[in-house]
Amino acid sequence: MSRRLIVMKFGGTSVGNAARFRQCANIISKAARHDRVVVVVSAVAGVTDLIFKTIDAARRGDPETTHMHMEKFASVHRELVTSLFSAEQRTDAHDYVTKVLTQLQSACHALSALRSDISAQTADSLAALGERISAWVLARYLQQSGSKAEFVAAESVIHTDSNFGNASPEMGATRRNCAQVLLPILEQDAVPVVAGYSGANAQGKTTTLGRGGSDYSATIIGAATRADEVWIWTDVDGVLTADPRICPDAVTLPEISFDEAIELAYYGAKVIHPKAAYPAAEAGFPVWIKNSFRPEVTGTKITHAAKPANSPVKSVTSVKEAALITLVTRRDVHPVDLWGRLFLRLGQEQIEVLFATQSSPEHALGLVLRKEDAERVLKLIDTIFRIELAQGVLRPVAMNHEIAVVAVLGESMKGTCGILGRVFSAVARREISVIAVAQGASELSICFAVAASSGAEVVRAVHQEFCGQPAVKVPVSLPANLSAATGAQ
Ligand code: ADP
Ligand code: ASP
Ligand code: MG
Numbered sequence: 001m002s003r004r005l006i007v008m009k010f011g012g013t014s015v016g017n018a019a020r021f022r023q024c025a026n027i028i029s030k031a032a033r034h035d036r037v038v039v040v041v042s043a044v045a046g047v048t049d050l051i052f053k054t055i056d057a058a059r060r061g062d063p064e065t066t067h068m069h070m071e072k073f074a075s076v077h078r079e080l081v082t083s084l085f086s087a088e089q090r091t092d093a094h095d096y097v098t099k100v101l102t103q104l105q106s107a108c109h110a111l112s113a114l115r116s117d118i119s120a121q122t123a124d125s126l127a128a129l130g131e132r133i134s135a136w137v138l139a140r141y142l143q144q145s146g147s148k149a150e151f152v153a154a155e156s157v158i159h160t161d162s163n164f165g166n167a168s169p170e171m172g173a174t175r176r177n178c179a180q181v182l183l184p185i186l187e188q189d190a191v192p193v194v195a196g197y198s199g200a201n202a203q204g205k206t207t208t209l210g211r212g213g214s215d216y217s218a219t220i221i222g223a224a225t226r227a228d229e230v231w232i233w234t235d236v237d238g239v240l241t242a243d244p245r246i247c248p249d250a251v252t253l254p255e256i257s258f259d260e261a262i263e264l265a266y267y268g269a270k271v272i273h274p275k276a277a278y279p280a281a282e283a284g285f286p287v288w289i290k291n292s293f294r295p296e297v298t299g300t301k302i303t304h305a306a307k308p309a310n311s312p313v314k315s316v317t318s319v320k321e322a323a324l325i326t327l328v329t330r331r332d333v334h335p336v337d338l339w340g341r342l343f344l345r346l347g348q349e350q351i352e353v354l355f356a357t358q359s360s361p362e363h364a365l366g367l368v369l370r371k372e373d374a375e376r377v378l379k380l381i382d383t384i385f386r387i388e389l390a391q392g393v394l395r396p397v398a399m400n401h402e403i404a405v406v407a408v409l410g411e412s413m414k415g416t417c418g419i420l421g422r423v424f425s426a427v428a429r430r431e432i433s434v435i436a437v438a439q440g441a442s443e444l445s446i447c448f449a450v451a452a453s454s455g456a457e458v459v460r461a462v463h464q465e466f467c468g469q470p471a472v473k474v475p476v477s478l479p480a481n482l483s484a485a486t487g488a489q
Pocket of ligand 3: 011212215270271272273
């Protein structure tokens with residue numbers, strides 16, 4: 001029987017320190033005994049944030065803060081390699097860290113000297129550095145521990161468009177790259193260790209797939225190599241009925257569908273990247289979410305035909321920082337043309353609308369967006385509707401930027417009566433008012449906006465209403481860095 005091909009992705013906390021690297025190496029070498037394994041790695045936890053903070057400080061011309069962040073970047077990786085490698089290996093590893101650090105340093109020096117804004121292309125070339133080091137270190141550590149492994153730069157595998165910061169894969173070229181680069185390594189019975197999160201455009205320039213994009217790297221590579229399964233190793237037991245940081249009593253779901261996973265991720269469940277399910281759903285292989293801190297736990301299987309859970313609501317999730325922009329037209333105008341122009345422009349600018357509400361007879365439009373997009377959308381509205389605003393056809397735009405969006409989802413909600421009533425009774429019992437509501441036409445989710453300060457309480461209330469009884473009797477293990485009692489956002 002031919003051996004299965006498994007793509008395994010390890011997230012930031014799974015490679016958070018030297019002990020975590022050893023654990024990953026254990027998981028990989030065990031799996032590689034009976035399966036062919038491709039590994040995809042994230043940057044060490046916190047490192048991508050650190051890179052962005054360094055860039056930001058350099059751009060502002062703040063040398064002390066730039067230096068402080070760069071020192072932190074250096075010390076995190078130096079401590080890691082000092083702890084992982086034997087004396088003979090250490091020099092090489094320190095040299096590699098120095099080489100990457102020098103790249104970050106020279107770019108930041110240039111930035112602060114010019115006090116210019118950084119181009120999206122340069123930002124991506126720096127943002128990808130965390131994954132480059134962690135993949136290199138993991139490959140070297142596997143070799144040192146007696147496993148055959150080879151570091152693979154993301155740029156040589158994932159081919160993308162030139163949408164820096166949020167690139168999309170070009171699957172044809174990625175497939176060819178995988179055949180040329182990964183298959184020969186696998187044929188030698190070795191494990192390719194690929195840097196997650198990034199790729200390269202047709203000119204060979206580094207691109208990134210959006211924050212949290214290493215999950216997406218794994219499923220892109222899974223689809224391109226016709227993998228049997230993708231396993232995403234993280235710091236929780238799988239996909240839970242809610243974020244355990246908000247609901248410590250959340251339980252692991254044995255199975256969810258691709259559609260449910262996409263919706264969950266879109267509405268804030270960080271456990272999987274919103275786009276990661278697409279390549280898997282199209283190619284038809286399952287994605288497993290597993291806990292690298294407890295590899296013996298089965299985890300959650302994401303698949304086309306997921307079994308329903310005990311409750312029609314499978315999970316409750318939230319976008320903690322959202323904004324509501326309200327547009328109102330004069331009564332004597334027909335606003336469909338205005339809204340059409342607005343949505344077209346939002347699409348062109350790739351701005352995601354969490355949900356929209358339109359009141360009868362269509363004169364008011366509520367747009368619920370991620371908070372980080374709100375200022376940009378206000379500027380867009382000013383530009384597109386300059387004349388309408390000046391003539392009073394469109395009234396001054398109102399914005400509430402202190403809201404949270406709560407989403408309640410599950411495929412079995414479709415056709416089940418009374419879900420809306422139960423959701424809003426649970427919220428009303430807490431005397432919290434709902435600001436805006438939408439139910440998707442697919443009936444897969446209900447989402448609504450509440451004051452940001454009430455977001456966590458609403459998630460807990462709705463979770464208690466539907467998922468209060470354990471779906472499976474597997475105790476939830478919280479991420480190691482969390483206390484079960486906090487329930488903080
Ligand atoms: P990684 O670094 O492994 O990519 P992330 O931090 O991106 O991990 O995602 C894992 C985190 O997602 C968990 O620690 C948990 O707090 C959060 N999370 C949010 N919603 C859910 C959910 N429904 N199920 C599981 N985890 C969730
Ligand atoms: N390191 C990247 C981030 O923090 C990608 C990832 O971890 O998936 O966004
Ligand atoms: Mg992640």
